[in-house]
Amino acid sequence: GAVVSQHPSWVICKSGTSVKIECRSLDFQATTMFWYRQFPKQSLMLMATSNEGSKATYEQGVEKDKFLINHASLTLSTLTVTSAHPEDSSFYICSAREGGLYNEQFFGPGTRLTVL
Amino acid sequence: GENVEQHPSTLSVQEGDSAVIKCTYSDSASNYFPWYKQELGKGPQLIIDIRSNVGEKKDQRIAVTLNKTAKHFSLHITETQPEDSAVYFCALSTGGGNKLTFGTGTQLKVEL
Numbered sequence: 001g002a003v004v005s006q007h008p009s010w011v012i013c014k015s016g017t018s019v020k021i022e023c024r025s026l027d028f029q030a031t032t033m034f035w036y037r038q039f040p041k042q043s044l045m046l047m048a049t050s051n052e053g054s055k056a057t058y059e060q061g062v063e064k065d066k067f068l069i070n071h072a073s074l075t076l077s078t079l080t081v082t083s084a085h086p087e088d089s090s091f092y093i094c095s096a097r098e099g100g101l102y103n104e105q106f107f108g109p110g111t112r113l114t115v116l
Numbered sequence: 117g118e119n120v121e122q123h124p125s126t127l128s129v130q131e132g133d134s135a136v137i138k139c140t141y142s143d144s145a146s147n148y149f150p151w152y153k154q155e156l157g158k159g160p161q162l163i164i165d166i167r168s169n170v171g172e173k174k175d176q177r178i179a180v181t182l183n184k185t186a187k188h189f190s191l192h193i194t195e196t197q198p199e200d201s202a203v204y205f206c207a208l209s210t211g212g213g214n215k216l217t218f219g220t221g222t223q224l225k226v227e228l
Contacts, residue, residue, distance in 0.1 A: 006159075032214070034215075034216075042220075043218045043219065043220050043221050044160065044205070044218045046215060046216070046217075049214070049215060093159050095159075104150070104162055104165070105150075105162075105216060106162075107152075107159035107161065108159050109158055109159045110157070110159045112157070
């Protein structure tokens, strides 16, 4: 099956710093990538949808200026958490899909962010 | 947005027994219904999915049923094994298989 990787798998940073998370589709071209956030023992909450070459579409309540998303190529999307604070500590998961109706979303392994 | 209710939140079964998890939804335009398995510290993995033009789909020990009239769909796992222990999420999308809305998750524990 299709593989999506994320880097790093975990990161610890100080409050006020910025952190970049990469999401790559390894063996297919991802026209659409999604970023989710998951708090402990909770479900996945969609943060934003990004289409290659376009600006990301953010879900209600997600700050665009805080969570910067770039989808510059068909195999790479990045999420930058700017001026991170302890409440941003979470498990961030990306997914990717090819174009077309009903195409499966392939999920990455997730990135654990801890902000001190 | 679309709301997906998932029950039960926890499920404990004996090895070899069957497990059933149910999700209900409200938007009749929903047309794609995947189920994901998530192990601790990992991303979700698709285990089975069903489209709105099909009532049932089976893949070895796993099956999914869809009742469009009642707006619910269920995951059935037969002959459960310890390695089936994980959190299971239902999800759905409305129109074009694009944005997914996830259920609240079910912690399944298969005991020896």
